[in-house]
Amino acid sequence: MDPDSAVRAFRKKHVKDAYFQMVRELRDNAAQRAFARIETLSKTAVSEHVRLEASKWVAGVDGVAPVKRVEGRFSHDIAFNPFDYGDRPFDVTPEAGDED
Numbered sequence: 001m002d003p004d005s006a007v008r009a010f011r012k013k014h015v016k017d018a019y020f021q022m023v024r025e026l027r028d029n030a031a032q033r034a035f036a037r038i039e040t041l042s043k044t045a046v047s048e049h050v051r052l053e054a055s056k057w058v059a060g061v062d063g064v065a066p067v068k069r070v071e072g073r074f075s076h077d078i079a080f081n082p083f084d085y086g087d088r089p090f091d092v093t094p095e096a097g098d099e100d
Contacts, residue, residue: 035061 009015035058042054 010019038054039058042051042058045051045054
């Protein structure tokens with residue numbers, strides 16, 4: 001069919017209607033076909049990575065969230081507040097005879 005004949009045919013209402021009906025059917029079933037294809041990959045793919053990712057996707061569609069890496073971070077602040085001995089000096093010199 002030459003391009004001019006295709007353009008003339010597409011101007012006819014019944015040809016347009018048939019075309020848009022086929023497109024609508026393809027689009028309506030695309031989600032089901034994609035789901036079926038991915039579900040099949042989750043079982044039969046040669047690559048373990050592909051099977052894992054497809055399984056995660058299928059689980060996500062069913063509302064099952066994939067396990068995420070759990071990570072905890074802990075931090076500790078240690079502060080030393082010196083003792084307050086007032087204004088008097090504190091003598092730590094050992095007394096005579098207390099030597100060890």
